[in-house]
Amino acid sequence: MQPDKAITTHASRQLPGDLAMWLFIGAELTAFALLFMVYASSRALHPEVFAQGQSQLNSQIGLLNTMALLSSSYFVVNAVASVKAARRHWAIGHLLVAIGFGLAYVVLKSIEYYQSFSAGYGLTTNVFYQYYFLLTGFHYLHVILGLILLTWVTPKVAANDYTVGNTSGLESVASYWHMVDVLWLVLFPLVYLLH
């Protein structure tokens, strides 16, 4: 009986979503890992420039953005659970709230960029702003892609395209969105908190 149980247990361990999405997530995490290391190494070489640059950032917006992405992730996981429980209307509601929090992130980040540009800071100001805009801008584009994907799956949930045993597409999008959240969890302390 034991070997059968072991086989069953092994077979039941599945990745949420498609393997292709997880390979993509792996590539994205690797790219960001390199950017994080480049940022940290550059900070080690130019501590004064980075300290001065970080002091100009609006950490309150950074904090609110962290809250927004964490909340969005929470509503996305609730949406997936609702589809698995055949509660389609709840799933749509959760997805719409998740999209709302994602949009809040985009608006807040755009305000922050506007404030930086208005104050005369740009990509060519110094090495700090070069990496700040590169890192956060790259992540910002990922948030927008995630929002497009969430907006794409919401009508599919409404149309009952995902059913109790068929949630792979939705789980792939959810996994991507959680990855975007995890990346911000590293970015937030790296750029805003650790001076």
Next chain:
Amino acid sequence: MIKALLRFILWLLLLLLTLASASFAEQPDMRLYGLIIVLLITVVKATVISEFFMGLAGAPWLWRALMMAYVPVIASTIGTIFFLT
């Protein structure tokens, strides 16, 4: 119902940990400890997201291990670089 409650509690925990890390980072007299605490909080938050939100607790061990190791490796490397400079 229990899983929904667990997710809700974890969401509140994530928000509280975020506020805590911002608070620790602003303490001027605990630079090294602040660095360690903020990075540890980051690791805990990322683990919660990976295990409970992404659902990797039920994934094949290799993918789970890769995801679980990602933020600790990044955080310890960043911490080492920051500590040495």
